[in-house]
Amino acid sequence: MSHRLASKFGYYSLSGFAGSALVQLAVIWPQTWIAVGALGVLTVIYFVFLLVCIKGVLQGKRWAGVLNFNLLGVDAIESTAIVLLFVVGGLWTCLEIL
Amino acid sequence: MSGNSVGNPLMQLLDADLNSDRNRAIFRFLLAKVATAIRYVFPARATACYSGLVLGFALTFIPIAKNAPVRITLMLTFVGAGLVAVSAHELDEIQDDIDEVKQQKERDRQLRLYADTEAKNKVAETNLLRHGYELDKSLPRELQQLVAPSDGEPVRVLDADRAAFDAAVTAVQPKQQTAQSPSVEEQQPQLSGDHPTTKTTTVAAAHSKNNFTDTMQHIAQRLVSMTVVGVPGAGKGMFVSNLLRLVRQHHPQLHIFVMEGKGDEKEAGYWQGVANDIRSIQGLDESPLNIVSWINGCLEDFKAVEGAKLLIFDEVTYLYKVWQTTEKESFEDYIQYKIGLSSMGDSLQNYIWEIGQVSNAKDLGVTAGIRSLLKPIAIVSNHDRRAANALLGTKFVPLPEEGKKAVMQMCDLSECGRAVYDYVNDCWQSMPQLPNLSGFDRDTRSFATSEPQEPPAPEADPQPNIRADLERLLSVETPEPSRAPKRFGLTAEQISEVQKRISSLQPGAISSVKNIRQNSRLLRGQKIMQSDLAELFAYLAETQAIEWLAANDPQDFRYLGGL
Numbered sequence: 001m002s003h004r005l006a007s008k009f010g011y012y013s014l015s016g017f018a019g020s021a022l023v024q025l026a027v028i029w030p031q032t033w034i035a036v037g038a039l040g041v042l043t044v045i046y047f048v049f050l051l052v053c054i055k056g057v058l059q060g061k062r063w064a065g066v067l068n069f070n071l072l073g074v075d076a077i078e079s080t081a082i083v084l085l086f087v088v089g090g091l092w093t094c095l096e097i098l
Numbered sequence: 099m100s101g102n103s104v105g106n107p108l109m110q111l112l113d114a115d116l117n118s119d120r121n122r123a124i125f126r127f128l129l130a131k132v133a134t135a136i137r138y139v140f141p142a143r144a145t146a147c148y149s150g151l152v153l154g155f156a157l158t159f160i161p162i163a164k165n166a167p168v169r170i171t172l173m174l175t176f177v178g179a180g181l182v183a184v185s186a187h188e189l190d191e192i193q194d195d196i197d198e199v200k201q202q203k204e205r206d207r208q209l210r211l212y213a214d215t216e217a218k219n220k221v222a223e224t225n226l227l228r229h230g231y232e233l234d235k236s237l238p239r240e241l242q243q244l245v246a247p248s249d250g251e252p253v254r255v256l257d258a259d260r261a262a263f264d265a266a267v268t269a270v271q272p273k274q275q276t277a278q279s280p281s282v283e284e285q286q287p288q289l290s291g292d293h294p295t296t297k298t299t300t301v302a303a304a305h306s307k308n309n310f311t312d313t314m315q316h317i318a319q320r321l322v323s324m325t326v327v328g329v330p331g332a333g334k335g336m337f338v339s340n341l342l343r344l345v346r347q348h349h350p351q352l353h354i355f356v357m358e359g360k361g362d363e364k365e366a367g368y369w370q371g372v373a374n375d376i377r378s379i380q381g382l383d384e385s386p387l388n389i390v391s392w393i394n395g396c397l398e399d400f401k402a403v404e405g406a407k408l409l410i411f412d413e414v415t416y417l418y419k420v421w422q423t424t425e426k427e428s429f430e431d432y433i434q435y436k437i438g439l440s441s442m443g444d445s446l447q448n449y450i451w452e453i454g455q456v457s458n459a460k461d462l463g464v465t466a467g468i469r470s471l472l473k474p475i476a477i478v479s480n481h482d483r484r485a486a487n488a489l490l491g492t493k494f495v496p497l498p499e500e501g502k503k504a505v506m507q508m509c510d511l512s513e514c515g516r517a518v519y520d521y522v523n524d525c526w527q528s529m530p531q532l533p534n535l536s537g538f539d540r541d542t543r544s545f546a547t548s549e550p551q552e553p554p555a556p557e558a559d560p561q562p563n564i565r566a567d568l569e570r571l572l573s574v575e576t577p578e579p580s581r582a583p584k585r586f587g588l589t590a591e592q593i594s595e596v597q598k599r600i601s602s603l604q605p606g607a608i609s610s611v612k613n614i615r616q617n618s619r620l621l622r623g624q625k626i627m628q629s630d631l632a633e634l635f636a637y638l639a640e641t642q643a644i645e646w647l648a649a650n651d652p653q654d655f656r657y658l659g660g661l
Contacts, residue, residue: 003193010186017179024172096162
């Protein structure tokens with residue numbers, strides 16, 4: 001337990017803030033929904049590739065080990081956490097505002 | 099919005115009760131508790147960061163939850179995100195600092211371990227080179243001294259001295275049989291009777307000598323500026339001269355500069371062969387102006403010496419008094435220089451040893467505080483108990499718990515009748531017999547003819563040697579040599595006084611027993627019997643040291659030399 005953990009949580013939560021801010025911006029400026037949709041598609045692709053990769057690793061496929069989800073200079077687990085926080089922030093804001 | 103918040107207990111709480119006084123109080127209480135807990139766990143800087151983090155989240159989520167206008171919500175979201183980002187960055191920095199401190203501590207610990215290991219290796223190497231083996235450091239100090247090879251020597255030397263002394267007395271006795279009086283016959287059982295006491299004294303003296311030899315070695319090895327005080331004739335010069343020989347062994351490059359204000363040729367041997375520069379002045383014969391001029395000149399020369407140097411300033415009691423009275427300014431300059439030496443001299447390897455008779459700060463021209471800058475060494479002897487008591491009455495050195503009597507008892511137990519206080523052990527101890535390097539024994543007022551440590555060989559000198567005989571008699575290891583009756587019915591002090599009187603005569607000079615007796619306050623004060631004195635002079639005449647001018651009236655004599 002150190003300050004590093006709280007620091008990382010703070011950094012990653014910015015992703016959630018970004019998702020929330022994007023939704024709020026889309027409410028004010030509807031054209032932004034396109035960007036929200038695009039990011040949503042990219043997120044789905046990310047999770048699909050992540051699932052494929054996990055399945056490949058579990059099945060012992062050689063190509064699965066080559067895949068590396070390196071997002072924002074962090075490893076796959078942290079990258080996934082960032083994406084998840086982005087999605088949660090955006091979705092929660094949508095539910096609250098809309 | 100309201101439908102979503104109904105099922106959420108947190109939202110319910112925020113919606114329903116956030117503005118109530120009760121819940122505000124609960125929030126304040128909880129926040130205070132959290133802040134206290136955070137402050138307890140983390141330092142103040144971290145507390146601020148965590149507060150910023152919490153505030154950032156609050157700014158972001160509460161407007162959304164409270165269904166605030168979107169523009170305001172968006173603006174507050176950006177502000178909250180910025181606050182969280184800054185706080186997170188700062189927390190990262192704090193953790194970096196903490197890690198850096200931890201690493202530094204670890205590096206320091208490693209360095210200390212390395213230095214300790216290096217030091218231990220150095221000590222082990224030194225012991226290996228010096229003793230041929232490494233002493234077991236787990237042994238007590240006493241046992242370490244016992245197993246140390248150098249410590250076995252003094253006991254053997256003392257035994258050898260005792261045997262040589264007995265042999266010398268035995269060798270002299272047959273030649274005196276015709277002239278021996280009944281008092282001499284009575285003396286023999288007493289001498290033999292002294293053996294058990296002497297043995298005990300010898301063992302104690304050997305132990306004391308070991309301790310004090312170690313102390314001298316320590317002082318010589320780890321030089322400091324110090325003040326050596328002692329009653330007149332206590333052996334300050336002898337102590338310092340012996341110490342200087344050890345210093346020379348440990349510090350061959352040290353420049354030893356001697357300033358002595360007595361100008362006594364008999365004590366020149368103290369410094370010869372060990373000092374690089376010997377400056378001497380007969381302080382009693384010179385005018386105060388000349389003395390001060392001499393001191394200033396010497397000090398200038400000493401200051402000009404480069405590198406490691408040691409100033410021996412002898413007879414400071416007299417010289418300081420003259421100096422203060424004559425030229426106070428330069429004396430004050432010197433005191434400042436001395437303070438500088440005592441505080442900064444160690445790093446520059448510049449030292450000063452003052453040798454004097456009194457330890458009173460006022461007499462030394464300084465305050466007690468400045469006097470304490472120099473490490474103290476004090477020597478007292480039982481030959482002058484009054485002066486010893488006066489010195490022990492000062493605050494220069496601490497007394498043992500038992501008081502002055504304990505110090506005088508140490509003197510009585512010492513083979514040379516002296517006790518010494520040193521700053522290393524911070525205690526008094528009996529002083530062992532040190533080699534007299536001056537060639538003149540002030541206890542017996544006689545010149546030494548051979549090396550002090552070498553016992554005289556009786557068969558090597560067929561002629562009776564009066565001086566040696568008397569000296570041996572005077573150096574008998576008894577608790578109180580000055581009070582024990584000796585040969586010719588005279589005490590050691592009486593004999594030495596007579597010998598001093600005779601040795602002051604020029605060979606061929608005519609004098610009289612009466613004249614010698616009257617000129618000596620000691621002899622007159624101690625009421626020496628004329629018959630005892632006559633017996634001593636008869637012995638001197640027999641050994642051709644003096645010649646009676648009138649055989650039937652042995653009053654006047656001619657000194658033939660040879661003492």
